Amino acid sequence: MSMMDSQRMQRLREFARPDRVFDFMAPADSPVDVRHGPILYLEDVSVSFDGFQAIDDLNLTIDDGELRCIIGPNGAGKTTMMDIITGKTRPDRGQAWFGSRHNLLQMDEPQIANLGIGRKFQKPTVFEALSVSANLELAMAGDRRVWKTLLARLDHEGRERIDEVMEIIGLSGERDRLAGVLSHGQKQWLEIGMLLMQRPRLLLVDEPVAGMTEPEMHRTADLMTRLAGQQSVVVVEHDMGFVRSIARTVTVLHQGSVLAEGSMDEVANDPRVIDVYLGGDESSDVREGT
Numbered sequence: 611m612s613m614m615d616s617q618r619m620q621r622l623r624e625f626a627r628p629d630r631v632f633d634f635m636a637p638a639d640s641p642v643d644v645r646h647g648p649i650l651y652l653e654d655v656s657v658s659f660d661g662f663q664a665i666d667d668l669n670l671t672i673d674d675g676e677l678r679c680i681i682g683p684n685g686a687g688k689t690t691m692m693d694i695i696t697g698k699t700r701p702d703r704g705q706a707w708f709g710s711r712h713n714l715l716q717m718d719e720p721q722i723a724n725l726g727i728g729r730k731f732q733k734p735t736v737f738e739a740l741s742v743s744a745n746l747e748l749a750m751a752g753d754r755r756v757w758k759t760l761l762a763r764l765d766h767e768g769r770e771r772i773d774e775v776m777e778i779i780g781l782s783g784e785r786d787r788l789a790g791v792l793s794h795g796q797k798q799w800l801e802i803g804m805l806l807m808q809r810p811r812l813l814l815v816d817e818p819v820a821g822m823t824e825p826e827m828h829r830t831a832d833l834m835t836r837l838a839g840q841q842s843v844v845v846v847e848h849d850m851g852f853v854r855s856i857a858r859t860v861t862v863l864h865q866g867s868v869l870a871e872g873s874m875d876e877v878a879n880d881p882r883v884i885d886v887y888l889g890g891d892e893s894s895d896v897r898e899g900t
């Protein structure tokens with residue numbers, strides 16, 4: 611067995627460990643029902659940690675195919691909100707529904723991922739010793755099918771999906787390069803591609819442009835915009851220039867609940883947002899989109 615093969619086998623073993631749940635393991639066919647309403651519905655959700663109210667009567671509705679940006683100061687509850695949606699944190703009270711049929715509060719993390727909610731954390735976690743296409747191949751496999759899928763030859767549909775996703779994330783030219791040698795931005799896109807392999811219905815993306823160069827940021831804005839419509843995308847981001855470039859509806863979180871919601875211009879000119887969101891320099895970022 612060559613060095614590459616043994617590295618690959620080691621990764622596979624790691625990947626197939628039953629105690630590990632990977633966030634990109636979302637499903638091909640989501641049974642989510644959006645015929646009668648939004649894809650994500652949070653109502654009066656609250657959670658406190660040791661008496662600190664991190665989420666406080668939070669209400670949020672995301673429509674199918676929508677691109678929503680969530681902004682808010684540090685500690686506003688953005689990460690906790692994502693943790694609740696993905697089943698990592700259980701709220702003390704409230705409701706969280708995925709489509710009209712699935713009560714997220716009665717499901718655990720793997721079940722929620724399998725329903726079609728994919729989460730992209732801030733730091734890229736691609737398999738550096740594998741090629742771009744092998745990373746996508748891995749992400750296509752469900753947990754129990756991983757060995758079978760990877761050790762067997764890819765079927766036609768699988769190969770097509772890999773090509774399609776590489777095109778979407780702009781890495782078609784990097785197919786055989788090891789993920790470890792990609793730029794930071796390319797790794798982020800690859801990880802988004804890994805999520806896409808399972809055709810999620812909702813993507814939660816945490817600070818996608820942190821650490822990116824300006825050109826990478828533009829390409830990420832383009833990617834986010836293209837993804838919406840195909841799936842719903844919720845982007846949490848601090849970079850106001852980026853938010854302004856992709857924003858349709860922006861939700862401002864503050865102290866665990868929604869302070870304002872509307873177009874970028876509406877929220878940026880809302881005196882409550884200007885007051886509480888960012889003091890000093892950053893508030894001008896919000897208003898002027900610098």
Ligand SMILES: Nc1ncnc2c1ncn2[C@@H]1O[C@H](COP(=O)(O)OP(=O)(O)OP(=O)(O)O)[C@@H](O)[C@H]1O
Pocket residue numbers: 659660662664682683684685686687688689690691
């Ligand atoms: N497991 C936990 N235990 C105790 N406190 C927590 C826990 N998780 C979050 N918090 C607190 O809840 C508040 C909300 O945190 P959260 O990380 O959701 O905010 P955020 O809006 O994502 O902030 P940032 O922009 O800095 O990432 C913070 O004050 C945080 O310290």
